[in-house]
Amino acid sequence: MPYDVKDIDLAPSGERSIDWAMRHMPVLANVRERFSDEKLFEGITVGTSLHIESTTAVFLLTLQEGGAELAVTGSNPLSTVDKVAAALADKGINVYAWRGENEEEYYRNIEKTLDHEPDFLIDDGADLISYAHSEKGDILSKIRGGSEETTTGVKRLRAMHKKNALEIPIIAVNDTPAKRLFDNRFGTGESTVNAVMSITNSMIAGKNVIVVGFGPVGQGIAMRTDGLGADVTVIETDPIRALEAAMQGFRVTNMDEASKYGDIFITATGNYKVIGKEHFEKMKDGAILCNSGHFNVEVDLEGLEEISTESREILEDIKEYKLEDGRKLHVLAEGRLVNLAGEKSLGHPAEIMDMSFALQALSLEHMVKNDLPVKVHEVPAEIDRKVAQLKLEAMNIEIEELTKEQMEYEESWKLGT
The missing domain is CATH 3.40.50.720 (NAD(P)-binding Rossmann-like Domain)
Incomplete structure (x- = not known):
């Protein structure tokens, strides 16, 4: 499989790092188990621009388990963990990223990712999506949709839509309560x-x-x-x-x-x-x-x-x-x-990214199953609630349920003082 990483021999160390993160991401494990059974993404190529570290790797392997072909690059020249990139390449994922890229290398790796002509894009900062629009217009008609992970990227994409420059539907994963409250x-x-x-x-x-x-x-x-x-x-x-x-x-x-x-x-x-x-x-x-x-x-x-x-x-x-x-x-x-x-920076704890990447995975599933109009969409509320519920279950937390009488009361307008 094509890849361009700093040192493929770092793969065993990267795999241990991924295994540790996977142990602490039970929500994504639940999603991965279902994706593995359903193979919803067979025949689909997903291009991603994300911070390539251990929790991201767990997410990418979840999509791969669902049958997706992946083309992956980093979303920041300094945030790629080289041992994780090597481990992903060793697992058959097309990876184009290393820590310390210069600007030319960074955008060349974005170009290589888009050369795989992905059906969907998953972005963190909107560099991948904006580059597809400005430099790869020939493949836009093939791209069915994308999602955005962070506040800055959502702002850019909303600006694109406002100026009639956006040509694919986007799900703003960043804007869902589960993402803003817990990840951010x-x-x-x-x-x-x-x-x-x-x-x-x-x-x-x-x-x-x-x-x-x-x-x-x-x-x-x-x-x-x-x-x-x-x-x-x-x-x-x-x-x-x-x-x-x-x-x-x-x-x-x-x-x-x-x-x-x-x-x-x-x-x-x-x-x-x-x-x-x-x-x-x-x-x-x-x-x-x-x-x-x-x-x-x-x-x-x-x-x-x-x-x-x-x-x-x-x-x-x-x-x-x-x-x-x-x-x-x-x-x-x-x-x-x-x-x-930072060289010593580890990013978000795995328990937090468990929720964010579960939102990304289920948002991709939503795009695969639905033909969305071109605009920036919110994450469907049922996906947000599903991820929160799965996280509570993983934490062995039980919450209260409304009684039938309480549900009827909420829906009634006749009962007053």
Whole structure:
């Protein structure tokens, strides 16, 4: 099978990593068992652009068990785990990815994935889908649909649809409650904090942590850093989210003010240059900057280079920038999503990705069985509830059921005071 990975001899180590993740993903195991029996995806090629690590591998093997032919590439130049990519290639999956790709290699691997002329696309960040539209228009008529994993990608795809550029139906897996509540809040919150601590060997307790953005991802980061004893400040442009942060007890201010006292800055906005040159000039010596959004545009790295007299990689995944007055600022993982791009970053816990990838798998099944119109679709509510129910069962949690009388009451409009 065609593949292009860093070292195929890493496959045995990667397989052990995949086996460990598989032990902690019972919801996907339930789905995989049914897919294996039904072989719903036989004759179907699925192209994916995802962070290639152990939990992603469990998901891809689930689709393969259902009969799918797979063409796989990474969704970030630094997030591919080479031993996992090797293990997938060794299992007959077409993999084109390695850690440390340059921009040209990254898009060439996307091109190779699309050369397999997939029937469906599964994306994280929308690079695969947007590239198919802009560079591979000849295969668009064959693509029946796609799904998107993350907030940034959904924003891009909604913008495409708004401008009449989207030509295939998309399911926004990111927008379902089970994904936003658990993956974005609990998964990103925990994995981001874990990555910052692992890369820097720094404590969170007692630090001034500045969380830029208070969407589901920012909420999770603020919650976890607060729980570790940090003094948390939230930066927001949305008045409702800012008020919510204030009501939860977080300090809320603007970036100009927070720049003066922050020890650790974590961006989670999905937007452009939310920390810029005017902010770097106010930061204290030794401040740490990192990003938990999809693209490395939230911290203005070009602006930081411009005002720096020198820069160096002081430790693995820590780049130090020296300013004219001698202050030093530190950027983690090249400003890319810190919970996956760092060499020591492990991504979300398997228990969290169990739910997200089960949503992806069942959304793909929904697209295979239904001819959807071209637009960005929500995940059907029954899929969301099914995944939540399977997760509860895996956790041995029983919930209450409505009685017949209660269901009749909910449907009645006549009963009043």
